[in-house]
Amino acid sequence: MGKVYAHRDLKICTKDCLCLFVCPTGAINNETGQKNQKKCIGCGACAAACPAHAISLIPVKMPPQQSKNSKVIEALQKIVKNKIEELWQIQYLLNKSSSADEKKFLKALYHSNKVVLEDIMREKGYMLPESKNTQIFLQDILKNSAENKDIIEKLLALIEPNE
Ligand code: SF4
Numbered sequence: 001m002g003k004v005y006a007h008r009d010l011k012i013c014t015k016d017c018l019c020l021f022v023c024p025t026g027a028i029n030n031e032t033g034q035k036n037q038k039k040c041i042g043c044g045a046c047a048a049a050c051p052a053h054a055i056s057l058i059p060v061k062m063p064p065q066q067s068k069n070s071k072v073i074e075a076l077q078k079i080v081k082n083k084i085e086e087l088w089q090i091q092y093l094l095n096k097s098s099s100a101d102e103k104k105f106l107k108a109l110y111h112s113n114k115v116v117l118e119d120i121m122r123e124k125g126y127m128l129p130e131s132k133n134t135q136i137f138l139q140d141i142l143k144n145s146a147e148n149k150d151i152i153e154k155l156l157a158l159i160e161p162n163e
C-alpha cells in the first residue's frame with residue numbers, strides 16, 4: 001500500500017481520546033480530535049487503539065476508479081431517476097402535511113431515500129472525488145448554475161484528478 005493518512009469518522013467517534021495518547025507525531029488536535037494530514041505518518045497506531053473503530057487509514061493517492069459496464073450504468077441510471085422522483089413526491093407530501101408524526105416519518109423516509117440515492121450515484125461511477133466523472137460533473141454544475149459557485153471552484157482547485 002502507498003502512503004496513507006488517518007481519517008476519523010465523527011459519527012462513530014465516542015470521544016474517549018485514546019488516539020490522542022498513542023499518536024507519535026502529535027498529529028491529533030487536543031481540542032477537536034482532528035487529524036493533521038501534514039503531521040500524520042500513517043503508522044495506524046490511532047486506528048488500532050480506537051475502541052469505536054472510528055479511524056480509517058486512507059490512501060493519500062487513490063487508485064483510478066474502475067470503469068463500469070454500460071448495461072450496469074444504464075440500469076443504475078433508471079434507479080437514480082426513480083429515486084429522484086420519489087424524493088420529489090416525499091417533499092411534496094412533506095409540504096402538504098400538517099401532522100407532526102407524519103412529518104417525522106416523511107423526513108426519515110426522505111433521508112433514507114437520499115442515502116440510497118447517494119450510494120447508487122457512487123456505484124454509478126462517482127465514488128472518488130479524484131475521478132474524471134466527478135470532475136466533469138462539478139464543471140457541468142459550474143457551467144449551468146450560479147449556485148455554490150465559490151464552493152465548486154474551491155473543490156475543483158483542491159481535488160487533483162487521477163485519471
Ligand atoms: S480513540 Fe476513537 S473514539 Fe476515541 S477520540 Fe479517538 S477516534 Fe474518537
Ligand code: SF4
Nearest residue numbers: 023040041043044046
Ligand atoms: S496514523 Fe499515526 S501519525 Fe497518523 S494520526 Fe494516527 S497515530 Fe498519528
